Amino acid sequence: MSDSDFPEACPADSIAGSWGQQAIFNQIGAAIMVTDANERILRTNEAFHRLTGYRSEEIIGRTPKILSSGRQSPDFYRRMWQALAASGRWEGEIWNRRKCGEIYPEWLIINACRDADGAVTGYVATFSDISKLKHAESEIQHLAFYDPLTALPNRRLLFDRLEQACMAGKRKADHGALLIIDIDNFKILNDTLGHDIGDHLLIEIACRLKQCIRECDTAARQGGDEFAVMLEALDPHPHVAAVSAEAVAEKIREELARPVMLARGHEHYCTASIGVSLFRGQEKSVETLLKQADIAMYKAKEAGRNAIRFFDQAMQTTLDRRASLEAGLRHALARGEFVVHAQPQVDAGRGLVGAELLLRWQPPGQPVVSPDDFIPLAEESGLIVPIGLWVLDTACATLRRWSELPRLRDLYLSVNVSARQFRQPDFVDQVSTALNRHGIAARRLKLELTESLLLDKVEEVVFKMRALRMLGVRFSLDDFGTGYASLAYLKRFPFEQLKIDRSFIRDITTDPDDAAIVRAIIAMGNSLRLNVVAEGVEDPAQHAYLVEHGCRFFQGYMFGRPVPLPQFEAALNGGSEAEVAVPDPVIGVERG
Numbered sequence: 001m002s003d004s005d006f007p008e009a010c011p012a013d014s015i016a017g018s019w020g021q022q023a024i025f026n027q028i029g030a031a032i033m034v035t036d037a038n039e040r041i042l043r044t045n046e047a048f049h050r051l052t053g054y055r056s057e058e059i060i061g062r063t064p065k066i067l068s069s070g071r072q073s074p075d076f077y078r079r080m081w082q083a084l085a086a087s088g089r090w091e092g093e094i095w096n097r098r099k100c101g102e103i104y105p106e107w108l109i110i111n112a113c114r115d116a117d118g119a120v121t122g123y124v125a126t127f128s129d130i131s132k133l134k135h136a137e138s139e140i141q142h143l144a145f146y147d148p149l150t151a152l153p154n155r156r157l158l159f160d161r162l163e164q165a166c167m168a169g170k171r172k173a174d175h176g177a178l179l180i181i182d183i184d185n186f187k188i189l190n191d192t193l194g195h196d197i198g199d200h201l202l203i204e205i206a207c208r209l210k211q212c213i214r215e216c217d218t219a220a221r222q223g224g225d226e227f228a229v230m231l232e233a234l235d236p237h238p239h240v241a242a243v244s245a246e247a248v249a250e251k252i253r254e255e256l257a258r259p260v261m262l263a264r265g266h267e268h269y270c271t272a273s274i275g276v277s278l279f280r281g282q283e284k285s286v287e288t289l290l291k292q293a294d295i296a297m298y299k300a301k302e303a304g305r306n307a308i309r310f311f312d313q314a315m316q317t318t319l320d321r322r323a324s325l326e327a328g329l330r331h332a333l334a335r336g337e338f339v340v341h342a343q344p345q346v347d348a349g350r351g352l353v354g355a356e357l358l359l360r361w362q363p364p365g366q367p368v369v370s371p372d373d374f375i376p377l378a379e380e381s382g383l384i385v386p387i388g389l390w391v392l393d394t395a396c397a398t399l400r401r402w403s404e405l406p407r408l409r410d411l412y413l414s415v416n417v418s419a420r421q422f423r424q425p426d427f428v429d430q431v432s433t434a435l436n437r438h439g440i441a442a443r444r445l446k447l448e449l450t451e452s453l454l455l456d457k458v459e460e461v462v463f464k465m466r467a468l469r470m471l472g473v474r475f476s477l478d479d480f481g482t483g484y485a486s487l488a489y490l491k492r493f494p495f496e497q498l499k500i501d502r503s504f505i506r507d508i509t510t511d512p513d514d515a516a517i518v519r520a521i522i523a524m525g526n527s528l529r530l531n532v533v534a535e536g537v538e539d540p541a542q543h544a545y546l547v548e549h550g551c552r553f554f555q556g557y558m559f560g561r562p563v564p565l566p567q568f569e570a571a572l573n574g575g576s577e578a579e580v581a582v583p584d585p586v587i588g589v590e591r592g
């Protein structure tokens with residue numbers, strides 16, 4: 001039965017009396033209470049007794065005040081009576097008290113009863129307990145705004161609170177600070193010890209973060225191993241605010257560095273990289289603030305992790321430059337602004353065995369942009385996929401041309417393949433399409449991969465490499481020594497070549513540690529039957545040392561700097577070879 005079932009114009013006692021059949025009244029699921037015009041209770045039903053705990057004889061003749069919880073203000077009741085007087089009806093949420101003293105929320109509908117002259121003769125109230133509904137609502141609310149694992153506010157709630165803090169900051173002129181806290185090497189812990197242990201660590205981190213901040217601050221989990229802390233009302237002076245924020249960041253860093261006892265007896269030492277950005281009022285948007293703190297956090301990572309970095313103007317300048325570079329990069333391919341340079345690779349007798357193709361970006365009217373500046377950007381934005389395809393296609397087209405020139409047809413060409421490009425599901429197809437389109441021998445194409453690619457989804461990487469090896473394509477491991485892969489680990493991957501990173505070659509004749517590392521890499525590489533290439537060879541002393549210790553292939557300024565591809569081809573194909581700066585060039589055939 002709904003409230004509309006009650007007649008609008010009828011005397012209350014007639015409802016009580018004429019519906020005299022208490023049995024019918026009692027079958028109604030909602031609690032019902034009928035009062036006279038003075039609010040004296042005339043009649044109630046079974047549902048009323050179940051809900052309030054009062055029996056009929058305890059309640060008849062009393063007023064509904066007996067149910068009052070005291071939670072509603074006098075103003076609330078004033079408005080309720082105004083509505084009843086005006087429209088004869090009121091509906092809303094109200095907190096009442098059961099006989100046992102328990103306070104509960106109910107949805108209450110009151111209809112005024114009037115006689116034929118329109119005078120109020122009483123009221124009929126129907127109500128139901130909405131505790132379960134409220135509980136479900138608050139659970140939904142919790143799930144929407146809190147992280148289920150750590151019970152910390154989630155990214156959404158943090159965003160709301162940042163917006164509120166910025167609005168409050170405008171009035172108070174105080175600076176606040178946002179700290180982005182990323183747990184170093186969390187992925188390794190998760191992958192090696194399992195997700196349960198990873199979860200355990202995240203919960204412990206959440207507890208420690210809460211201990212480091214004041215009641216008015218917010219600690220949140222952004223997702224994964226990234227947390228955030230919002231510090232409010234620090235100081236009107238940015239320097240003072242920065243000092244306070246740094247003190248909290250340092251406290252967090254120290255607190256997180258204390259050992260954590262994980263399940264199965266693992267004692268874990270955790271470090272964190274923390275980025276800080278100050279804010280005041282609405283000087284910047286919350287999106288900008290989050291971005292800035294994030295950039296500062298990446299600076300902390302770049303500084304070797306376990307560090308704190310503040311976002312500052314220099315970082316903003318970098319950000320602006322990156323944004324304009326990215327905008328330009330989006331059109332660079334379509335506008336034909338990319339070119340490739342080639343750098344020779346030689347054997348121990350200085351015979352040319354191949355070349356590496358290196359990408360250059362030449363925006364019109366501007367200086368050439370170094371790949372070190374635009375490749376990371378292209379990777380982040382995904383543009384590396386079409387750009388990498390273009391390089392691959394250019395390499396195949398070049399090999400096709402070379403195949404018809406006797407002095408060049410035995411050379412191989414190496415191209416760099418970024419992790420994101422390699423991870424494309426159709427990467428194998430992309431390579432084989434490029435090979436077929438130009439009809440070249442796949443063994444002349446060498447793909448340079450870096451160690452970082454080998455640390456994740458190993459089976460997938462091996463599968464793709466094997467598929468391409470079956471076509472004849474060869475693989476070179478680039479920048480070896482800078483990552484984490486050991487030579488034993490490398491045995492799983494079908495590499496044919498290994499390039500010692502140039503940072504080890506630079507001081508090889510003066511730094512005994514670098515020299516020892518290089519000797520070990522050459523010895524192990526040779527024993528694994530890999531062609532070891534030393535890159536970055538700049539002078540004869542480095543070259544002599546490398547030859548003496550068994551290195552057989554070389555790349556570096558000593559044998560030729562990267563030059564535009566047409567210049568490289570012209571020099572080798574009948575032109576002046578000195579232009580390629582390959583001293584004593586002997587066009588050789590690759591060994592091994």
Ligand SMILES: Nc1nc2c(ncn2[C@@H]2O[C@H](COP(=O)(O)O[C@H]3[C@@H](O)[C@H](n4cnc5c(=O)[nH]c(N)nc54)O[C@@H]3COP(=O)(O)O)[C@@H](O)[C@H]2O)c(=O)[nH]1
Pocket residue numbers: 343356357358359360370371372375388391415416417418448478479499502535536537538555556557558562
């Ligand atoms: N995913 C792709 N990455 C690419 C591509 N083209 C280049 N790159 C990567 O960019 C990084 C920088 O490259 P670059 O500025 O071209 O530097 C190369 C050489 O110029 C430099 N080099 C070579 N010899 C010497 C030397 O004797 N001294 C010295 N100081 N530098 C030297 O080394 C770079 C070659 O690096 P590598 O590829 O590791 O062999 C670089 O990481 C490129 O990989 C591309 O098309 N796709």
